[in-house]
Amino acid sequence: MTKKKHLSKQQHHRIAQNEQKRLRGRDKPASAQLADDVLEPAEPGLVLSRFGQHADVEDAQGQVVRCNMRRTISSVVTGDSVIWRRAKQSTGSIDGVIEAVEDRRTVLLRPDFYDGLKPVAANIDLMIIVSAILPALSLNIIDRYLVAAEKTGIKPLLVINKADLLSGDELTQLTEQLHLYQQIGYDYLLLSAKTGQGMQELLQQVHSGTSIFVGQSGVGKSSLMNQLMPGLAAATREVSENSGLGQHTTTVSRLYHLPEGGDLIDSPGIREFALWHLSAEEVTSGFIEFAPWLGQCKFRDCKHISDPGCAIQHGVQQGEISRERYDSYLKILASMAQDKPHYF
Ligand SMILES: Nc1nc2c(ncn2[C@@H]2O[C@H](COP(=O)(O)OP(=O)(O)OP(=O)(O)O)[C@@H](O)[C@H]2O)c(=O)[nH]1
Ligand SMILES: [Mg+2]
Ligand SMILES: [Zn+2]
Incomplete structure (x- = not known):
């Protein structure tokens, strides 16, 4: 017997609102959408990952179900709390429908040249800004992320990965630069996903709430993820294989539960973190x-x-x-x- 969580009044209200919109014809059922009579009652869920028109939703028992979404829903991203309905019988690829998205506590936004302002992930408590000497260390990119963190109210943590590649001189210079950040109130960690240096300190920062790894492609976000979760084997790739091509190894954000507690989101790297949407x-x-x-x-x-x-x-x-x-x-x-x- 699986125990279902009861929906709140507000959740019922939101479903009803979306239902109204649908009845008014703004959500014409597409062939890919599931009809009401083949769906179970609504239940709460957590979005682990979103790709194209689909999302992987985790139910209260930890089972992951691939869903599509009602057209009335404007956006669904990793970390969203949703109300969804399971298909009574599996259809093969799509086994549920997202009916509504809960209000977001926080949302990380990114302006995209082609798509406008895009949410990247929702309900995040800690933004882990990852940098590394390889492909290149840019304090300006760190500053851009810090501006975004301040704007969204998400606590930032600076991480310098690939510490194993630093020479003595580089380490001295970098420590001086990081000291400036510490003075104005930003914590930092010096890590190596290769040697495991600093991983215990990182664990202490992420064992509660939801954290996200952000930063340029190739700095080692997925490698850090793999270090924290042995057996995960998220795809990683040599920097030389993709440098200059604007290719990313990780292509969609994905949320993972850490065995020690806390949720961690791996996100695709971006070359330039633009701040066009800010004044x-x-x-x-x-x-x-x-x-x-x-x-x-x-x-x-x-x-x-x-x-x-x-x-x-x-x-x-x-x-x-x-x-x-x-x-x-x-x-x-x-x-x-x-x-x-x-x-x-
Ligand atoms: N020397 C060294 N190499 C590392 C370290 N961490 C990651 N790497 C290497 O850096 C390369 C890129 O790592 P990824 O984890 O794929 O980088 P990413 O930030 O996830 O990249 P995207 O998914 O494209 O955003 C891989 O070849 C890793 O083996 C480290 O601490 N030291
Ligand atoms: Mg990656
Ligand atoms: Zn002035």
């Missing part, structure tokens, strides 16, 4: 160490670039704000207008 002010507030200086510039509409009487620039000159971070801020501002598609 200049939002980027500014994403640099948290600027906060004490904001509002103190001579001009209210100060752009903090080369404006006279700029408090932020003053902070940099005083050594209170790191010049590296300020330069990175200017670089982000300059890049925001570049290549920006018209719909942002």
Whole structure:
């Protein structure tokens, strides 16, 4: 006997709302969609992965069911809590339908050049920003992710993977740079998925809540995943095989339950993390160490670039704000207008 969780009033309401939309004809049943009479009553589920028109949904017993979704649902992503209905009889490939998506606690968004603003994953507590000396270490990309983390309210954690490849000098320089981040309140971990260095510290950070690995392709997100979950064998690939081609080894985000507790999402790498969807002010507030200086510039509409009487620039000159971070801020501002598609 399997025990089914009861749906809340709100969940019933949401299903009813979607049902109404459907009856109004906005959701014409497609041949691929399952009719009402072949479906079991609604139950809650967790989206492990989303690909094309399908999603893998985990039920309350931990069983994974491939579902399609009602057309009234605008988006379903990894980490979403959903209300879905199981097919009474397996149809082979699709065994359920997602009826509604619960409100998201947090959502990681990414502006895509072709598709506009796209949710990547939902209900995330910790954003693990992974970097590595190979393919290349970019503090600017780290800063972009930090801005995104501040904007979405997801706690960030900086991870430098492939520590085994660092020479003594590189390690010294990197530690100095990371110290700057620590000073403004960002924790970091130095790891190696190859040697296992730092994995216990990483485990401590992820054993509760939902964490996501983000970062460029080839930095070792899936390799870290495999280290944390022996037996998982997520696909990984040599950097040299895909470098420069814009190819990613991991192609869809996927959520895994850690044996120690906590959920971890592996996501596909991206080359440039654009911030087209944010205003200049939002980027500014994403640099948290600027906060004490904001509002103190001579001009209210100060752009903090080369404006006279700029408090932020003053902070940099005083050594209170790191010049590296300020330069990175200017670089982000300059890049925001570049290549920006018209719909942002
Ligand atoms: N030396 C060294 N190599 C590593 C380490 N971690 C990962 N690698 C290698 O880096 C390459 C890329 O690793 P992946 O785990 O596929 O990278 P990814 O971030 O998941 O890449 P995408 O899925 O494309 O986003 C593989 O050849 C790994 O073996 C490490 O700590 N040290
Ligand atoms: Mg990967
Ligand atoms: Zn200013």
